[in-house]
Amino acid sequence: MLLIRERIQGHRGVYMGFEMQIVSNTPLTGEEDFDTAAKMFFEQIGYLSKGSDPQIPYKIFADFFLKHPMKAWFVDDIAVTLKTSRPTVYRHLNKLKGFDILEEVSVFDEVSKQQKKAYRLRYGNFEKAWNFVEAHIKVAVENYGKTVEHLQRLIDTQRK
Numbered sequence: 001m002l003l004i005r006e007r008i009q010g011h012r013g014v015y016m017g018f019e020m021q022i023v024s025n026t027p028l029t030g031e032e033d034f035d036t037a038a039k040m041f042f043e044q045i046g047y048l049s050k051g052s053d054p055q056i057p058y059k060i061f062a063d064f065f066l067k068h069p070m071k072a073w074f075v076d077d078i079a080v081t082l083k084t085s086r087p088t089v090y091r092h093l094n095k096l097k098g099f100d101i102l103e104e105v106s107v108f109d110e111v112s113k114q115q116k117k118a119y120r121l122r123y124g125n126f127e128k129a130w131n132f133v134e135a136h137i138k139v140a141v142e143n144y145g146k147t148v149e150h151l152q153r154l155i156d157t158q159r160k
Contacts, residue, residue, distance in 0.1 A: 020045055020046060020099060020133065020136070020137060021044070021045055021046025022045075022137070023044050028040055028041060034062075035062070038058070038061075038062050038066070039054065039058060042054075042057075042061060042062075045099070047095060047096070047099070056082055056084055056088060056092065057092040059082055060078060060082070060089065060092045060093070061092075064078060065096070065102065065119075065120070065121045066121070066126055069120070069121040069124045069126060070120065070121075071120060072105045072107045072118035072119065072120040073118055073119055073120065074107070074109065074116055074117075075089050075090060075093070075118075075119075093119055096119075099133050100132045100133065100136060101121065101122055101129045101130070101132065101133060102119045102120065102121060102122060102129075103119070103120060103122045104117055104118070104119060105117075105118050105119070105120055106118070
């Protein structure tokens with residue numbers, strides 16, 4: 001297992017952490033059941049933790065964002081639907097935001113008659129959103145490579 005952590009410049013120039021677990025795996029293309037394949041994938045990337053109850057984080061990612069990729073969701077709506085607290089929803093949303101797979105949008109709320117923050121799948125498409133994840137992984141690995149090259153130069157300099 002490889003855990004990649006990188007500090008990236010996110011939306012509006014704000015720096016945020018990117019963290020992704022990478023494990024040697026076989027593509028799940030042989031699995032025909034969406035829920036089974038999604039749960040396995042979410043575990044592989046470190047979104048779902050083995051040993052903890054995966055029900056709420058799974059439903060947030062799969063039932064809200066993947067199954068309704070164009071819809072922007074209010075935190076309160078997710079919390080009420082799942083019968084959980086706002087901090088619990090935010091904890092899982094922050095993990096998805098850490099993958100840079102969600103985007104914050106401002107949406108007019110008919111109930112409060114105000115603009116409110118909501119979240120949706122980046123580009124309204126999982127495959128396109130995943131391209132962001134892959135780009136962050138590539139940058140992180142390239143940066144590690146530059147550090148390795150630098151360390152090697154320092155080692156070579158010390159030997160002279």
